Amino acid sequence: MNEKLTLLPAIDLVNGKATRLTEGKAGTEKTYGEPAEVAREFVEAGAEWLHLVDLDAAFGRGSNADLVASLVQANPELKVEVSGGLRDGESLGRMLDAGAARVNLGTAAIENPEWCAGTIARFGEKIAVGLDVRGARVYGRGWVAEGPLLTEILTRLDSDGCSRYVVTDVSKDGTLTGPNLDLLARVCEATPAKVVASGGVSTLGDLEALRDVAAQRPNLEGVIVGKAIYEGRFTVEQALKTLG
Numbered sequence: 001m002n003e004k005l006t007l008l009p010a011i012d013l014v015n016g017k018a019t020r021l022t023e024g025k026a027g028t029e030k031t032y033g034e035p036a037e038v039a040r041e042f043v044e045a046g047a048e049w050l051h052l053v054d055l056d057a058a059f060g061r062g063s064n065a066d067l068v069a070s071l072v073q074a075n076p077e078l079k080v081e082v083s084g085g086l087r088d089g090e091s092l093g094r095m096l097d098a099g100a101a102r103v104n105l106g107t108a109a110i111e112n113p114e115w116c117a118g119t120i121a122r123f124g125e126k127i128a129v130g131l132d133v134r135g136a137r138v139y140g141r142g143w144v145a146e147g148p149l150l151t152e153i154l155t156r157l158d159s160d161g162c163s164r165y166v167v168t169d170v171s172k173d174g175t176l177t178g179p180n181l182d183l184l185a186r187v188c189e190a191t192p193a194k195v196v197a198s199g200g201v202s203t204l205g206d207l208e209a210l211r212d213v214a215a216q217r218p219n220l221e222g223v224i225v226g227k228a229i230y231e232g233r234f235t236v237e238q239a240l241k242t243l244g
Contacts, residue, residue: 004243004244005207005210005211005214005220005221005222005223005243005244006048006049006196006221006222006223006243007047007048007049007222007223007225007236007239007240007243008049008050008051008081008196008222008223008224008225009042009047009049009050009051009224009225009226009229009236009239010050010051010052010053010198010224010225010226011035011038011039011050011051011052011053011071011226012053012055012226013035013052013053013054013055013056013064013067013068013084014029014031014055014056015056015062015064016035016064016067017031017032017033017034017035018031018032018033018034018035018038018230019031019032019055020032020174020226020227020230021055021173021174022173022174022175025143026059026061026142028174032230035067035071036070036071036074039071039074039075039078040075041236042078042236043075043077043078045235045236045237045240046236046237046240047078047236047240048077048078048079049078049079049080049081049101049222050071050075050078050079050080050081051081051083051198051224051226052068052071052072052080052081052082052083053082053083053084054068054082054083054084054085055084055142056084056085057084057085057086057091058083058084058085058106058107058141058142059141059142059144060085060141060142063085065091065094065095068082068095068098069094069095069098072095072098072099072100073098073099076099079101079102080099080100080101080102081100081101081102081103081104081128081166082095082100082102082103082104083103083104083106083130083166084104084106085107086103086104086105086106086108087105087107087108087111087112088108088115089115089119092105092119096123096126100126101126102125102126102127102128102164103123103126103127103128104128104129104130104166105119105127105128105129105130106129106130106132106140107140107141107145109129109130109140109153109157110138110140110145110147110148110153111140113156113160116129116157116160117160120157120160120161120162120163121160121161124161124163125163125164127162127163127164128162128163128164128165128166128196129157129162129164129165129166130165130166130168130198131150131153131154131165131166131167131168131187132168132170133150133167133168133169133170133183134169134170134171136149136150136151137149137150138150138153139170143170150187151190154187154190154191157193158191158192158193162193163193163194164193164194164195164196164221165187165191165193165194165195165196166196166198166224167183167184167187167195167196167197167198168198168199169183169199169200170199172199172200173198173199173200174199174226174227175199175200176200176201176202176227176228176231176233177200177202178200178201178202178203178206178209179197179199179200179201179206179209179210179223180199180200181209181210181213184197184210184213184217184220185213185216185217188213188217188219188220189217191219192219193219194219194220194221194222195217195219195220195221196220196221196222196223196224197210197220197222197223197224198223198224199224201223201224201225201228202228202233203228203233203234204234204238204239204242206228207223207225207239207242207243208242210223211242211243211244223243225239
């Protein structure tokens with residue numbers, strides 16, 4: 001049984017601001033201030049990880065790469081997981097050079113499987129794959145481009161040696177309606193890799209429910225939380241205490 005699930009508070013970037021979307025849809029942005037200030041608040045609250053997403057890059061409409069790199073470098077106390085628009089060696093290398101502890105591949109895992117496999121082989125634990133799920137399929141390009149069946153991509157990526165998946169039920173993301181526990185349990189059962197839950201967490205009870213899943217599926221290792229913290233449903237300190 002997991003003694004502790006890792007909390008990864010999230011900062012999603014749109015036009016240089018900390019932002020959250022609803023169901024991953026462009027145009028549903030709600031802004032929560034300056035990313036540097038939010039990151040410092042997370043550090044002060046005791047967070048050890050940060051999930052940092054460049055939504056402009058994910059949607060292919062721009063880039064916050066300079067800001068992402070500066071946030072990684074400015075917060076050495078945090079292990080930073082970077083996601084969004086990392087689809088080639090140059091963008092990935094820049095984040096690793098900046099000090100990111102881990103980078104998430106999403107669209108690249110769908111559209112460029114050979115490059116993804118080579119990247120996993122080269123960088124190992126520093127690479128996770130984000131699986132943005134709607135129904136039975138995985139989606140890319142900021143959750144709008146239909147990809148393969150979840151079962152198919154898991155089989156391929158497991159054979160490539162992927163060590164970790166960040167699993168998001170897109171229909172839950174930013175909705176504060178609770179995580180998709182069934183989806184998470186199914187993914188944990190289907191793969192030996194580590195799994196990080198993302199999307200829908202609204203209450204401390206949701207975090208307790210995730211701990212219950214982890215008791216049965218010990219490869220569930222963490223949870224990303226964004227909107228619930230920003231909307232004051234609970235604090236980072238309360239979340240850390242609940243998760244162990």
